[in-house]
Amino acid sequence: MKNIPLTLALVAGVALSGPALARRGDDYGRYDTRYDWATVVDVDPIIERSRRPVSREVCYDQPVERYEPGYTARRNHTGATVLGAVIGGALGNQVGKGDGRKAATIAGAVIGGAVGNNTSQRRGDYYETSGGYTTDYETRCREQTAWRGNDEIVGYQVTYRYRGDVFHTTMDHHPGNRLRVRVDRGVTPAE
Template identity: 85%
Template structure:
């Protein structure tokens, strides 16, 4: 019985001491016991590109031809009408004054004074009247908004191919990994976060 107990203890102790050695397989570790980190060599990196476009507004200005009407004016050169009208009115007023030969003199004096006043008034007034005008071509600056679409190529990630101990692996990453990639080695080989 003592021998049987001794043999059983020896077997249990031997099994306990040999368990880590059994778990080790070549350069890999069984994930039930240990995870380790190492470096893999990056062999290819391809960017993942998304095409996008966005509106770009800009103001476009140009000179627009515009025709404007400019009226023409002419000064009255004939002051005869005003002079005659003044003489008639002055003569009529002069005729109301005096009797006999005095009336004739007052009429003549009224006509002369009225003609002078009418002529003078027509010069001061500067009578102008519109004649035919002309159209003149000018330019006005006008602006409008235009929308153009500008395309962009945006890199949204990277397809990465890496090699670890002779085996090739693929993954997608949000950044460029460089020449080597830190990997987690357990049941498989995956990029370490």
């Protein structure tokens, strides 16, 4: 049993040296984490397209034809004046007796004639003699909708090479010509 401590020492030495021997493998430093640089082979932008409506008011002058009549005033108000005098005189004749009746008839005729003449002038006793078409312009507006497209880069598809092997990743920025990578159980971009 003198060899038991020696056997235990050998077993312990082999057990402790196993991971150390495994770390020395040439498989990209498989169990060690380290950082290195990879060569970027290709970078393709990831583009997101969007469309949105843009409305605006468009105004223009529209030609419009209008008829404009020409009027002439009637200059002869005699008929209305005479009719007013007759009606006024008849009404005045109904008032009073004797000389008062004569005065009321004359006053009624004068007042009736004046009212008839004035009424015919206010009434606009006009008639159309000429007219014609004229062209005016009216401003008219309408709403016009156009679609605006927008392309936005939201990321990059990156292809890179490390020690002869090719890898792919998606990044939120352009990496440039080389990419810092983390090498442990695999090769990944370092953050």
